[in-house]
Amino acid sequence: MMSTHFETNSIRISPSKSNQKEHSAPLYLTSSFTFDSAEEARATFADEIEGNIYSRYANPNSSDLIQKVCSAEGTDDGIATASGMAAMFGSIASLLQQGDHVLAARSLFGSTHQLLTRVFPKWGITSTYGDISDFENWEKLVQPNTKMLFIETPSNPGLEIIDLEWAGKFSKAHNLILVVDNCFATPYLQQPAKWGADIVTHSATKYIDGQGRVLGGLILGRADLIKEVQFFTRHTGPAISPFNAWILSKSMETLGVRMDRHCSNALKVAEYFDGTKEINFVKYPFLESHPQFDLAKKQMSQGGGIITLDLKGGLERAQRFIDKLKMISVTANLGDSRSIVTHPASTTHSKLSEEERQQVGITNGLIRLSVGLEHFEDIISDVSQALDQSK
Numbered sequence: 001m002m003s004t005h006f007e008t009n010s011i012r013i014s015p016s017k018s019n020q021k022e023h024s025a026p027l028y029l030t031s032s033f034t035f036d037s038a039e040e041a042r043a044t045f046a047d048e049i050e051g052n053i054y055s056r057y058a059n060p061n062s063s064d065l066i067q068k069v070c071s072a073e074g075t076d077d078g079i080a081t082a083s084g085m086a087a088m089f090g091s092i093a094s095l096l097q098q099g100d101h102v103l104a105a106r107s108l109f110g111s112t113h114q115l116l117t118r119v120f121p122k123w124g125i126t127s128t129y130g131d132i133s134d135f136e137n138w139e140k141l142v143q144p145n146t147k148m149l150f151i152e153t154p155s156n157p158g159l160e161i162i163d164l165e166w167a168g169k170f171s172k173a174h175n176l177i178l179v180v181d182n183c184f185a186t187p188y189l190q191q192p193a194k195w196g197a198d199i200v201t202h203s204a205t206k207y208i209d210g211q212g213r214v215l216g217g218l219i220l221g222r223a224d225l226i227k228e229v230q231f232f233t234r235h236t237g238p239a240i241s242p243f244n245a246w247i248l249s250k251s252m253e254t255l256g257v258r259m260d261r262h263c264s265n266a267l268k269v270a271e272y273f274d275g276t277k278e279i280n281f282v283k284y285p286f287l288e289s290h291p292q293f294d295l296a297k298k299q300m301s302q303g304g305g306i307i308t309l310d311l312k313g314g315l316e317r318a319q320r321f322i323d324k325l326k327m328i329s330v331t332a333n334l335g336d337s338r339s340i341v342t343h344p345a346s347t348t349h350s351k352l353s354e355e356e357r358q359q360v361g362i363t364n365g366l367i368r369l370s371v372g373l374e375h376f377e378d379i380i381s382d383v384s385q386a387l388d389q390s391k
Helices: 006-012 038-045 060-073 084-093 110-123 135-141 164-173 223-236 242-252 255-273 293-299 314-324 354-359 376-389
Strands: 077-081 101-105 126-130 146-152 177-181 199-203 217-221 279-283 306-311 340-342 366-370
Touching (some): 006 060, 006 255, 060 217, 060 242, 077 084, 077 223, 084 110, 084 177, 084 199, 084 217, 084 223, 101 110, 110 126, 110 146, 126 135, 146 164, 164 177, 164 293, 217 223, 255 279, 255 306, 255 376, 306 314
Parallel strands (some): 101 126, 177 199
Antiparallel strands (some): 199 217, 279 306, 306 366
């Protein structure tokens, strides 16, 4: 039974029970599926009847995951991929061809930036970046061959917020495919399809898994576009493993509960350190000092689990701060149950030039803090002592 509530659907949507009458969805570790007759095999391959063929195409575990996330996002259909970057790549490569042009917000994850600036140009797909603070100039950036608008909001790691309502109307006016990376917000906090997004992507490795266990990606959206994505992914092979899909489907059952805690903790941590003399600024979407606070409140139900801290003292201070942490993990991941710090300028966004990093607010002193599920007082205590010890 479908509900109007995220939490219920994320728990109760499940594949049909087998004759074993299991309560929890089983794991289908099989590469292929059998047919009762030659005619059934022919009809299934011809898409005349529904059925599983090969786990590179679909698997009951990936189908279960897709159904849950599509329900949460309000999209028609989707594809699960082996990683978040497979989803980013597939969402672009499957829908564009040589000679097409992508218009993108400048604030993008480092590997997505590499796709647009180094990978796709090899195949004749070009891109132009626009500044989200200068929407009036975006009309000038649209070219006759522009086919797609690609954005992420909140952005990684600058936490810039893009007006999804504007993006939806702008894309429709110029007949563009609007692709929104919704990784930081998750479908629990924000549903871009409501504002006109044609495709929504996720690194399911992050909050959807939520415990740093498995890789996975998602491409969700309009049925006609997903059909093109399905063709592309079937024949290029970025399939998610059944095991990872099973893990991610189970993780969807607790996403709402976890995100409530991530957001609650993050807001408390952001408020505590806002105005601290050792920090140039604290940035968090639901902190009133965020330059797009009102916009964040308009399109997100809560502020998410990511905070950025710009430390006084630049690179050396940032490195000392990280080395002095006692509890918080140092890794490139985010969205884990454990709090994590990352120094974007030297890790996730290190392949950007100094000028490119400055354009999106990635200073040498910027710390990305993925606030976990520990007690917020312990997170604050660890950050506080590291600030003191790194002076």
